[in-house]
Amino acid sequence: MRVFTKMIVSISVVWGLSFAAVAQLVVDVSADGDFQENLQEALILAESGTIIQLPKGKFNMLTALSLDVADITLRGAGMDATVLSFAGQVAGSEGLLVTSDGVWLEGFAVEDTPGDGIKAKGVDRISFKDIRVEWTNGPAATNGAYGLYPVESTNVLIDGALVKGASDAGIYVGQSQHIIVRNSRAEYNVAGIEIENSYFADVFNNVAMHNTGGILVFDLPNLPQMGGHSVRVFNNKSVNNDTANFAPEGNIVATVPRGTGLLIMANNNVEVFGNEFAENASANVLLAAYPREYNDDNYNPLPRGIYVYDNTYGRAGWDPDKDVKELIAPLTGLPVPDIVWDGAVDGFWSAFFGPDEGDRIVIKEAEGTTFANLQFVKDLILPWGADPATDITDHAGKRPPLAQVRVAQESAIAESTD
Amino acid sequence: MQLSILLWGRSLAVAIIACLCSPPLLADGVNDAALMAKRPARQLSAYGLFVDASHQQPSDGVVPYDLQVPLFTDYAKKLRFVYVPPGTTATYDDTEVFAFPVGSVLVKTFAYPADFRAPDTAVRLIETRLLIHQESGWNAWAYVWNDEQTEATLKMAGKVLPVEFTDRQGAAQSINYIVPNKNQCKGCHSFNREMTPIGPKARYLNKDFSYAGGVANQIDHWRDHAVLAGVPAGDKLPTTPAMGDVGATIDRRARAYLDINCAHCHRLEGPGSTSGLFLTYGENNKTAWGYLKRPVAAGRGSGGLAYDIAPGDADASILHFRMASTDPGIMMPEVGRTMVDKEGLALIRDWIKQLK
Structure with missing residues (x-):
């Protein structure tokens, strides 16, 4: 036993569980001595079920931290009170890596990692509660790529997070299933919140501002999990996304135009409602096909079954950037309409008669909401080209609602307190 | 506080008893019980893997080996050994890592000669990593050598160690060598989330090695010394070319x-x-x-x-x-x-x- 790791065994009684008393091991990581060694040792030696508590203070980390023990809570004194700074990190491509199931991270901050902030790979039940990840020097191409980075995971919960300055996406959920991202803020990132190659995601009550693009729902080729679907984006504020794109070239987000409220690329069955989009200089909402060449027979590059309704739209499209400036604005004029669909469809029939009912883009917004279907495919087919179609009523209709997403870690709590 | 004093006192007592019972330097073969214990030994010597650890002389049944193409680790020299418990063998596989029985251990010592132009003199042992196959799966532990080079001690949380050497071109090098923690080991040693060895695959082992008794192909030697079973007879086994083998494409x-x-x-x-x-x-x-x-x-x-x-x-x-x-x-x-x-x-x- 390391002398400097103080261990406190406490009995916490959870009254909701009828008469059962649950013994939980609580380990307080000492701020004395080598804090990094104290913490990493606690993360390795912890028994499943342990709560590891971090003290108040700012601590400098030299190498990446990692957690591979199941059912651990890692809890700090708050996202401003407990700060793990990786400004001097010499090894490891993220601040904290989680690879075990049932991990709850709460109330601390990770700052200035050269690579990603907190990565969870292949985890069932990963929760981020009131976590801050920040690059304190503001937007810079030298910042790490992702703030919160669960990937290939199931039952992902991100609640009350704050992520600032990521050179790719602040909150990024990739190749995962059953995801909730809520009550969080993403600011000054290239992408505020990004759901990529994922199934069953609810993104709600978040604020994305001062990013390059506020919220992205992407599906990319050549990956183990493709065919992103069943994503609901609702009751979010995606406003004032005015930071010039600072992602390194080569990454797909480097193509995101400054001032994008929401960008849906590929994916099937995405529901967008109750959001506020405003002050986005390129466009409030973009629905687009994957724009690059690819070599993957199993990949579908088109957005299908998109349902956009009851959102509010403020000013947008007055100063477009990148493709919106070069390809869209010349067709639509300024300001660029609130909602723009590139009109890429899977062939001749769809180009002229619209996609199958299940694949349609359905839009039901307040009168005055502006729209353009750029009809890219029709434009390619017809020798004389095709102008954008701007009649939003072409997309009238209703789609059956997608089911609410539930994550196992919350279902367990709900059941025990019933 | 009282609790930690208590625990400290207890571990001290255990340490004293351990010292009385087993003199650390008198190695008489591999300690299978230590390998299979749930908690890793504090000192490398407890496993009895070496008759002379300072000079990396293995105990009986601990077989040195080498790989056709090694994984690069800051130019560290690597000394590798394999042990399978008596009466058991690993099972051959054409493409993946051999299936090692429970009780096996793969030993890898990382070392730096003072001058890589004389790679066998003034060699400083840095750490010895063990991959132990226990009932619950593979476990990885890193033991860091003391300055006297007489003993290596478990480093659970990893360590950053300054290392200096002269490289092959004669230039002085000074690096922060990083001893990985257990989780970082799994960062590489992972297959479908289970910890697993990387190197002992047929295509890397299929080469000659200078044993004390003479030069032999490693797979033949493992088979002949009952380390490995199931080697296809007469077949041409897979190989990979060495990095500098200009005869290969x-x-x-x-x-x-x-x-x-x-x-x-x-x-x-x-x-x-x-x-x-x-x-x-x-x-x-x-x-x-x-x-x-x-x-x-x-x-x-x-x-x-x-x-x-x-x-x-x-x-x-x-x-x-x-x-x-x-x-x-x-x-x-x-x-x-x-x-x-x-x-x-x-x-x-x-x-x-x-x-x-």
Whole structure:
């Protein structure tokens, strides 16, 4: 036993569980001595079920931290009170890596990692509660790529997070299933919140501002999990996304135009409602096909079954950037309409008669909401080209609602307190 | 506080009893019980793997071996040993790691000679890593050698150690050698989330080794000494060429290098699966091994470049860019090195250059 790791065994009684008393091991990581060694040792030696508590203070980390023990809570004194700074990190491509199931991270901050902030790979039940990840020097191409980075995971919960300055996406959920991202803020990132190659995601009550693009729902080729679907984006504020794109070239987000409220690329069955989009200089909402060449027979590059309704739209499209400036604005004029669909469809029939009912883009917004279907495919087919179609009523209709997403870690709590 | 004093007192008592019972330097063979114990031993000597650990002389049944293409670890010299319990054997596999029985241990000592132009003199042992196959699966522990080079002690949380040496070109090098913690070991040693060895595959072991009793092919030797069973008779076993084997095609040499250095993560079953970049020796899908493949979550690891491998143009290839970096937010592999593998980089550079 390391002398400097103080261990406190406490009995916490959870009254909701009828008469059962649950013994939980609580380990307080000492701020004395080598804090990094104290913490990493606690993360390795912890028994499943342990709560590891971090003290108040700012601590400098030299190498990446990692957690591979199941059912651990890692809890700090708050996202401003407990700060793990990786400004001097010499090894490891993220601040904290989680690879075990049932991990709850709460109330601390990770700052200035050269690579990603907190990565969870292949985890069932990963929760981020009131976590801050920040690059304190503001937007810079030298910042790490992702703030919160669960990937290939199931039952992902991100609640009350704050992520600032990521050179790719602040909150990024990739190749995962059953995801909730809520009550969080993403600011000054290239992408505020990004759901990529994922199934069953609810993104709600978040604020994305001062990013390059506020919220992205992407599906990319050549990956183990493709065919992103069943994503609901609702009751979010995606406003004032005015930071010039600072992602390194080569990454797909480097193509995101400054001032994008929401960008849906590929994916099937995405529901967008109750959001506020405003002050986005390129466009409030973009629905687009994957724009690059690819070599993957199993990949579908088109957005299908998109349902956009009851959102509010403020000013947008007055100063477009990148493709919106070069390809869209010349067709639509300024300001660029609130909602723009590139009109890429899977062939001749769809180009002229619209996609199958299940694949349609359905839009039901307040009168005055502006729209353009750029009809890219029709434009390619017809020798004389095709102008954008701007009649939003072409997309009238209703789609059956997608089911609410539930994550196992919350279902367990709900059941025990019933 | 009272509790910690109590525990400290108890561990001290245990330590004293342990000292009385087993003099640490008197090794009489491998201590199977220590290997199978749930808690790792504090000192490397407790396992009895060496008759003379300072000089890395193994005990009976602990067999030294070598790999055709090693994983680069800041130019460290590596001394490898395998042990399987008496009466058991590992089972041969054509492509994957041999199946080792419970009770096996793979031993790897990392060392630096003072001067790489005289690699066998003034060698400083840095750490010895054990991969122990227990009932619950493989476990990894790192033991760091003391300055006197008489004993190595368990380092659970890893360690950053300053190391100085003179390289092959005669230049003085000073590095922060990183002893990995248990989880970092799993960063590479992972197959479908289970900890697993990387090196002992047929294609890397299929080469000659100078044993005390003479030179022999390693797989033959393992079979003849009952370390390994199930070796196909008469068949031509898989091989990979050594990095510098100019008789082999550059394609085979480069793919072998990427296989041992990258593919433990970069494969569908590995920690790097999320990237879709798969670098196993047998990967035939061109996009999967990087050919005109776009990055996914590379961040600034992309270096502003569009493709993992841009055929004919190493400088436009992310693979090359990340191998040439020592920035933790960019470099690949992510762990296990703080220096650039100049020879490896040159090989990959030449390979990409001639790709069409």
